[in-house]
Amino acid sequence: MTTHSSPGLTVRAACSLLAGVAVLALPGCGSGEDGKASTPTPRAAADGTDxxxxxxxxxxxxxxxxxxxxxxxxxxxxxxxxxxxxxxxxxxxxxxxxxxxxxxxxxxxxxxxxxxxxxxxxxxxxxxxxxxxxxxxxxxxxxxxxxxxxxxxxxxxxxxxxxxxxxxx
The missing domain is CATH 2.60.40 (Immunoglobulin-like)
Incomplete structure (x- = not known):
């Protein structure tokens, strides 16, 4: 996987930063009922481990x-x-x-x-x-x-x- 970068900021870090800003800008997004950040449920494989x-x-x-x-x-x-x-x-x-x-x-x-x-x-x-x-x-x-x-x-x-x-x- 190629990682592109600009001075001091990788594309991955920029996306993480933007995602964090988006979550802060949208009240309730990414939070559970108790106000704590929720972790997305991992996707299940259609065929499991078969x-x-x-x-x-x-x-x-x-x-x-x-x-x-x-x-x-x-x-x-x-x-x-x-x-x-x-x-x-x-x-x-x-x-x-x-x-x-x-x-x-x-x-x-x-x-x-x-x-x-x-x-x-x-x-x-x-x-x-x-x-x-x-x-x-x-x-x-x-x-x-x-x-x-x-x-x-x-x-x-x-x-x-x-x-x-x-x-x-």
Whole structure:
């Protein structure tokens, strides 16, 4: 995730500041009945923690630790897809290709800017045995990644857990 900044103020800090001003300007907003600030209820994943829902390439799951998403690799032309929510409100991804495959990865941030990461490809030691290659990246909430036939959207990421939406490209 790219963080843009201006002297002394990051975009994230500016948005937090503006959100705080908006809450102060709108009486009652963001407060519970007792006047204390309320915490928004975390969004629930449509498929809960059932990773098997991802096999067909369509799911919305909550992940709380390192997992391999079990998408149909042949159907979606993608290698092994591993993901891990981090404590800094991001999600780490790694796609490992083996054999004669290539994964093209494009990551698009919430600002609409997209970056092509290329991807893993075929490698050989000259003895006819295939090698492995991998592509890794980290994404925050709102980031959309397209990897060959799959689109992965980070719907939320906080405190070491994330909700991911996987759809066919």
């Amino acid at each position: 990773l098997n829902a991802c096999k067909d390439g369509t799911c919305e799951v909550k992940v709380t630790g390192p997992v391999t998403l079990p998408v149909d690799r042949k159907k979606f032309k993608i290698g092994k897809l591993e993901t891990k929510p981090e404590k800094d409100d991001t999600v780490s991804f790694t796609i490992t290709d083996s054999g004669n495959s290539f994964t093209s990865v494009q990551v698009c941030g919430t600002d609409g800017q997209c970056f092509d990461l290329g991807g893993g490809g075929y490698s050989s030691g000259g003895d006819g045995q295939s090698g492995r290659s991998s592509t890794s990246w980290t994404a925050g909430a709102g980031t959309r990644t397209t990897a060959n036939g799959i689109v992965i959207t980070v719907l939320s990421a906080a405190d070491g857990s994330a909700i991911l939406r996987v759809t066919p490209a």
